[in-house]
Amino acid sequence: MIRGNPITHLNRGIAIAFAGVSGLAGQATAEPLNRGALEALFEEPVTLSATGAPQRATEAPVNMTIITQEEIRRSGAVDLPGVLERLATVDVMRSTAGQADVSIRGYNEPFSPRLLVLLNGRQVYLDDYGRTNWDAIPVQLGEIRQIEVVSGPSTALFGFNAVAGVVNIITFDALEDDIDQVMMRAGSHGHYAGSAIWTARLAENLGARLSLGGFDAQASAGDDDLALAFFGTEAVDPNARSVALNAAYDIAENIRADFEATWSSSERLDRFATSLVDLPYETSSLKIALSADVAPGLLSAHIYSNDLAYGDQDDATAFGALDNRTTVAAIALVAKLAPAHTLRIAGEYRRNELAQGGGDLGYDVYSLSGMWNWQATPALAVTTAARYDLLELERSGAFVSPDFPFANEDYDQSFSEWSFNLGAVYRTSPRDTLRLGAARGIGSPSLAEYGFNVIAPDPSIGGVVIVAGDPSAAPTIVSNLEFGWDREISTIDGRLRAAVFLQRNENLRSFASRQEHFGSTQPGRRIASAADRGLRCAWPRAGSGRAPRPVQLGCPICVG
Amino acid sequence: MVDGISSRSAEGARMSARSIAVLWAVFIMFVPMAHAATTPRDLQAIARAVGFINGLPRGAVDVAIVDGPGADALINAMGRGVSAGGVTLNPRRISLARLAQSGARIIIVPEGQGAAHEAIAAAARQLNAVTLSTDMACVRSGRCVVGVATSPRVEIVVSRAAATASRVTFSQAFRVMIREI
Numbered sequence: 135m136i137r138g139n140p141i142t143h144l145n146r147g148i149a150i151a152f153a154g155v156s157g158l159a160g161q162a163t164a165e166p167l168n169r170g171a172l173e174a175l176f177e178e179p180v181t182l183s184a185t186g187a188p189q190r191a192t193e194a195p196v197n198m199t200i201i202t203q204e205e206i207r208r209s210g211a212v213d214l215p216g217v218l219e220r221l222a223t224v225d226v227m228r229s230t231a232g233q234a235d236v237s238i239r240g241y242n243e244p245f246s247p248r249l250l251v252l253l254n255g256r257q258v259y260l261d262d263y264g265r266t267n268w269d270a271i272p273v274q275l276g277e278i279r280q281i282e283v284v285s286g287p288s289t290a291l292f293g294f295n296a297v298a299g300v301v302n303i304i305t306f307d308a309l310e311d312d313i314d315q316v317m318m319r320a321g322s323h324g325h326y327a328g329s330a331i332w333t334a335r336l337a338e339n340l341g342a343r344l345s346l347g348g349f350d351a352q353a354s355a356g357d358d359d360l361a362l363a364f365f366g367t368e369a370v371d372p373n374a375r376s377v378a379l380n381a382a383y384d385i386a387e388n389i390r391a392d393f394e395a396t397w398s399s400s401e402r403l404d405r406f407a408t409s410l411v412d413l414p415y416e417t418s419s420l421k422i423a424l425s426a427d428v429a430p431g432l433l434s435a436h437i438y439s440n441d442l443a444y445g446d447q448d449d450a451t452a453f454g455a456l457d458n459r460t461t462v463a464a465i466a467l468v469a470k471l472a473p474a475h476t477l478r479i480a481g482e483y484r485r486n487e488l489a490q491g492g493g494d495l496g497y498d499v500y501s502l503s504g505m506w507n508w509q510a511t512p513a514l515a516v517t518t519a520a521r522y523d524l525l526e527l528e529r530s531g532a533f534v535s536p537d538f539p540f541a542n543e544d545y546d547q548s549f550s551e552w553s554f555n556l557g558a559v560y561r562t563s564p565r566d567t568l569r570l571g572a573a574r575g576i577g578s579p580s581l582a583e584y585g586f587n588v589i590a591p592d593p594s595i596g597g598v599v600i601v602a603g604d605p606s607a608a609p610t611i612v613s614n615l616e617f618g619w620d621r622e623i624s625t626i627d628g629r630l631r632a633a634v635f636l637q638r639n640e641n642l643r644s645f646a647s648r649q650e651h652f653g654s655t656q657p658g659r660r661i662a663s664a665a666d667r668g669l670r671c672a673w674p675r676a677g678s679g680r681a682p683r684p685v686q687l688g689c690p691i692c693v694g
Numbered sequence: 695m696v697d698g699i700s701s702r703s704a705e706g707a708r709m710s711a712r713s714i715a716v717l718w719a720v721f722i723m724f725v726p727m728a729h730a731a732t733t734p735r736d737l738q739a740i741a742r743a744v745g746f747i748n749g750l751p752r753g754a755v756d757v758a759i760v761d762g763p764g765a766d767a768l769i770n771a772m773g774r775g776v777s778a779g780g781v782t783l784n785p786r787r788i789s790l791a792r793l794a795q796s797g798a799r800i801i802i803v804p805e806g807q808g809a810a811h812e813a814i815a816a817a818a819r820q821l822n823a824v825t826l827s828t829d830m831a832c833v834r835s836g837r838c839v840v841g842v843a844t845s846p847r848v849e850i851v852v853s854r855a856a857a858t859a860s861r862v863t864f865s866q867a868f869r870v871m872i873r874e875i
Contacts, residue, residue, distance in 0.1 A: 427866045432866040473875060
């Protein structure tokens, strides 16, 4: 339950905030999956991000940290990267005012494509580069129930982009949790921010939550210098706006529908590899989800559409302007077939379309996946998950130059890949848990890598170059072996979490080479293969979830 | 000399330890052990678990507390009712003889009523009622449906045989997260 304590944030200067968060205990568990009620029962966060089936956080067979609302509030962070950078496993790189790139286990770079970021299961990373614009994610910190951070590949559950890890942002329930909050903040560098969250119980079985927020700030002097050197003008002042409407409707005692509509915009100077872009983003989305508690198990289905407009396609001078639509439909069934055996089967279809420079690039992905959790003994659980993805690429329309190096037929490409996650969790004592995991993850090339259709200015050569991508680009394959140890420390109501891992990346790609990007027709650079050995240990969060203490002592060590 | 004193002291200590062990063994053999009381945390977990049982009413509901050993302590612990998860459990003392005619849908079995487990289970089957207890032995024997433990961590154990016999079903998400035996 959340009570109406005033919240004060300090942000780079004077901060003024007032907020009222009130909660209702209404947890009659009519709907198929009531996270709040399950969390209250088991006295710890409940997640679906490890196996797709509901699980207690302490029993997840992956390296996962869950950041609760209490921890977000106590952190004083004012944005999502600020919340995440407190984790020992996460690297946050802030390149310009407003731009932040987040990575797990290294390989961070501007427009990093190795992290899968979801908002209530809907992808909010952008498919153009596979990157995440954190300012454009239409969620306010006050409406987040928890952020689930998975380290290591999780393609077998989530599909492409879950290469280095997964960040799944879970908001409060529009029907069960009453969140009302107003926040205003002011700081140095012309920083003004505000947000409002309002929840309404429209009927006994219908609830809705409206949230909106945004900020304005001044570009830093360093950003102005960069922009002056590149564009001949000062940097755009960073700003963002977002609005989200969530609704939940209990159709029957065992059937529930969820609806989400969002819109967001953001603008800032983006440092991309060694180049700069300052085009405005605009995103919107629609999502409908159904879940049902039926005889065989927990059945869920959703369909959503994400739209991204980057720059103005009608503006011929707008380098990189594009429209991207991603449509995803998925269905899954989680069933406990026997006391020790839980199965999950799922299917997903994804359509991705990129309109740019008069051409249309797109691909379809067909996926089937399965998960089997075997509770071998009360202390030992073994989880096996596998997924098959088939991607079919296509292109139509014009090219930006007669010198473009590819024809539309060159884009008739496809690939199929298997991915898997194996995990064993052994509770050696009430306080100690050992985890052993092995995974094979797949990182599909982004739309930019497959086929941009842009003429770009290149001051270094005093002219322009064609940015074309490569339709034969191969996916990144990540192999990961990991051993972890968790120990509850009751004296601090916390937990020690340590892990060692061995990770190998094949066909690792990067945008971090300007010469490769602008001097040739390939926007990405393949760095052959790389292997990492790592050690991580941290006191990540409270053990029981009853009195969390946001203590983070980390010693991440990566040896490449 | 010093070694001699040391040796005698060590021998004395060993004898003392042996005496204490013998006295302790006699104590635990002949003194009836008090049953672990059902704690407020246990009761909260029981109330929350009730919220995941299909077909039960929400809000304030009467629960039968079988009269006998442990009943007084349990009823005292529940006070004027235990509220959690949208459910308020109001205790009603029912004698074992009248349990089958009580119409109860929820029965909480106090610790220490092992001898009555079979009779309680028979009444629960007749009533299609769910039996909950912190006495895990009742669940392991297939006579109670739901076992709840909260220390050192929350553990929920469900006897499938008892649940089937009493026609008790649970939400699927709950089933996935608990241990069935």
